[in-house]
Amino acid sequence: MARVKFLCDADRCIECNACVTACKNEHEVPWGINRRRVVTINDGKPGERSVSMACMHCTDAPCAAVCPVSCFYTTADGVVLHSKDLCIGCGYCFYACPFGAPQYPKVGNFGSRGKMDKCTYCAGGPEADSTPAEYAKYGANRLAEGKLPICAEMCSTKSLLAGDGAIIAEIYKERVMKRGYGSGMWGWKTAYSDSPTG
Amino acid sequence: MPSSLSILRLAVLKPSFAALALLLVFASPAAAQLSFKPTAEAVQEEKLLNALKEGDKITGRVSIPDGSAANLIQPAGRDWRDFQRSKLPWIGGIAILGMLAVLAIFLMVRGRIRVHQGFSGKTMLRFASFERFTHWLTASCFIILALSGLNVSFGRTLILPLFGPDAFATMSAWAKLAHNYLAFPFMLGLAIMFVIWIKDNIPGKLDWEWLKQGGGLLSDDKHPPAKRFNAGQKGIFWIVIIGGVLMSVSGWFLLFPYLPGDVTALQFWTVIHAVIAMLFIAAMLAHIYIGSIGMEGAFDAMGSGEVDLNWAKEHHALWVEEQQAKGGVAADTPPRAVPAE
Ligand code: HEM
Numbered sequence: 075m076a077r078v079k080f081l082c083d084a085d086r087c088i089e090c091n092a093c094v095t096a097c098k099n100e101h102e103v104p105w106g107i108n109r110r111r112v113v114t115i116n117d118g119k120p121g122e123r124s125v126s127m128a129c130m131h132c133t134d135a136p137c138a139a140v141c142p143v144s145c146f147y148t149t150a151d152g153v154v155l156h157s158k159d160l161c162i163g164c165g166y167c168f169y170a171c172p173f174g175a176p177q178y179p180k181v182g183n184f185g186s187r188g189k190m191d192k193c194t195y196c197a198g199g200p201e202a203d204s205t206p207a208e209y210a211k212y213g214a215n216r217l218a219e220g221k222l223p224i225c226a227e228m229c230s231t232k233s234l235l236a237g238d239g240a241i242i243a244e245i246y247k248e249r250v251m252k253r254g255y256g257s258g259m260w261g262w263k264t265a266y267s268d269s270p271t272g
Numbered sequence: 273m274p275s276s277l278s279i280l281r282l283a284v285l286k287p288s289f290a291a292l293a294l295l296l297v298f299a300s301p302a303a304a305q306l307s308f309k310p311t312a313e314a315v316q317e318e319k320l321l322n323a324l325k326e327g328d329k330i331t332g333r334v335s336i337p338d339g340s341a342a343n344l345i346q347p348a349g350r351d352w353r354d355f356q357r358s359k360l361p362w363i364g365g366i367a368i369l370g371m372l373a374v375l376a377i378f379l380m381v382r383g384r385i386r387v388h389q390g391f392s393g394k395t396m397l398r399f400a401s402f403e404r405f406t407h408w409l410t411a412s413c414f415i416i417l418a419l420s421g422l423n424v425s426f427g428r429t430l431i432l433p434l435f436g437p438d439a440f441a442t443m444s445a446w447a448k449l450a451h452n453y454l455a456f457p458f459m460l461g462l463a464i465m466f467v468i469w470i471k472d473n474i475p476g477k478l479d480w481e482w483l484k485q486g487g488g489l490l491s492d493d494k495h496p497p498a499k500r501f502n503a504g505q506k507g508i509f510w511i512v513i514i515g516g517v518l519m520s521v522s523g524w525f526l527l528f529p530y531l532p533g534d535v536t537a538l539q540f541w542t543v544i545h546a547v548i549a550m551l552f553i554a555a556m557l558a559h560i561y562i563g564s565i566g567m568e569g570a571f572d573a574m575g576s577g578e579v580d581l582n583w584a585k586e587h588h589a590l591w592v593e594e595q596q597a598k599g600g601v602a603a604d605t606p607p608r609a610v611p612a613e
């Protein structure tokens with residue numbers, strides 16, 4: 075099976091935040107939680123670049139390694155998901171995640187952050203596929219319907235790519251070859267130890 | 273002779289090519305100025321990553337009202353994971369299991385520390401009811417904090433396989449609630465302990481003597497003189513106060529994660545909390561040991577509050593004298609009558 079990944083071609087990202095908005099809308103993500111965000115590096119300076127970032131669905135995911143109740147699992151496609159029924163809201167996954175992906179619905183008084191929420195690669199959660207129960211906790215399950223994540227699907231400049239890691243890496247490399255520059259496969263080294271397939 | 277013709281043509285063409293090339297060379301600086309190179313100053317992920325110092329992160333600007341979202345990549349998360357999953361089990365294992373092993377060996381080699389003179393049957397008040405209340409308030413909170421905390425650190429490895437994911441998650445959620453709320457009575461107890469016992473716990477010359485004689489730990493009949501608390505007990509007092517304050521400060525930041533604000537600070541405080549926890553638990557195991565099976569007559573001090581006079585004289589001779597001088601305690605009685613033979 076394909077190992078799916080995200081790749082943001084920062085030289086194409088125009089910081090329109092449509093991916094952020096589409097994600098919130100698709101999954102009816104609660105107020106205060108952003109599963110995806112656009113970070114602009116060197117904002118306002120020459121050579122600034124914007125990167126759309128969410129959970130990278132890491133290989134050997136750090137969040138899964140530290141979770142005290144071990145509520146993460148990796149799907150056959152390489153998507154890192156978790157069970158909100160098991161999560162105790164301790165915040166440990168947020169400390170370990172290199173990309174700040176885990177989010178919490180509450181401000182955190184008395185350590186009651188609530189159940190962790192993060193990008194699901196539009197793949198829902200442990201509940202049965204595309205059920206109301208799954209939707210309520212994790213949002214839409216587009217993968218089960220044969221569709222790719224909404225953020226990448228609607229990216230107007232095709233900066234954000236989703237799909238088989240080997241294929242999107244190939245697309246990116248072709249682009250770099252053709253135009254002669256590229257600011258890098260943001261997060262790949264950290265998430266997948268630079269391996270295009272791992 | 274088409275070939276010679278072509279040679280001729282080439283000979284004519286060559287200089288003109290050269291001229292063209294020359295023209296391009298001269299024109300190129302102008303061309304470079306005109307052409308747009310979008311990559312010239314563009315940030316490169318690799319350069320940013322390589323320039324990062326330990327604990328640093330790649331940050332930028334976000335338009336959403338969540339400052340922490342501006343951290344793009346924090347490779348230090350991997351170090352924290354390594355601490356949590358690889359280092360902490362060693363630290364905790366060595367501290368806690370090591371202490372249990374030392375205590376077991378000590379019990380086997382030295383046995384219980386007996387009251388050399390035997391029990392006198394007379395008792396004197398060592399800890400008043402408020403002191404005992406404070407001790408047990410803090411101690412019971414500590415035990416639950418320690419167990420629920422250790423569940424966060426090692427429950428996944430040790431208990432999850434026994435309970436299964438659902439029961440373990442339910443138990444852990446309750447344990448977390450207990451940990452988060454019992455932290456407050458624990459801190460209260462700690463504060464009261466500090467106030468009521470500090471005056472008896474200032475280190476002095478006597479403590480040096482006591483330590484030089486090994487606290488009389490190795491023999492039943494020789495005990496260096498001590499006031500209300502000997503050097504060992506003072507040590508425990510300061511371990512509890514300093515350890516407790518470190519646990520409280522670090523725990524406070526974990527409890528209110530928006531106070532330190534930054535993920536790097538939170539990582540730092542969890543490491544402090546976890547490491548001090550392991551050392552603190554190990555020290556308290558020794559304290560529990562000596563206050564129960566380790567020493568005959570010691571538990572009464574915190575149980576009923578009344579200790580046997582002979583126990584008190586052997587371990588806290590100067591304190592007994594002080595109390596007798598104050599008149600609070602019955603004056604010295606002759607040694608227990610030895611049954612006639
Ligand atoms: C002195 C007794 C205490 C002990 C032995 C203790 C022990 C522990 C341990 C072992 C952990 C897990 C650390 C890890 O695996 O990274 C932990 C986590 C934690 N502790 Fe403590 N702790 C104590 C007191 C406190 C206090 C006083 C507070 C708050 C003011 C506190 C708040 C927390 C929080 C918020 C966590 C994170 C996990 C959770 O939310 O339950 N602890 N503690």
Ligand code: SF4
Pocket residue numbers: 128129130131132135136137138154170171172173174175176192265
């Ligand atoms: S990006 Fe963060 S949350 Fe996502 S898999 Fe990696 S460590 Fe886990």
Ligand code: SF4
Pocket residue numbers: 137140141142143144145156160161162163164165166167168176189190
């Ligand atoms: S917040 Fe939830 S998912 Fe994250 S480490 Fe804690 S229990 Fe696991």
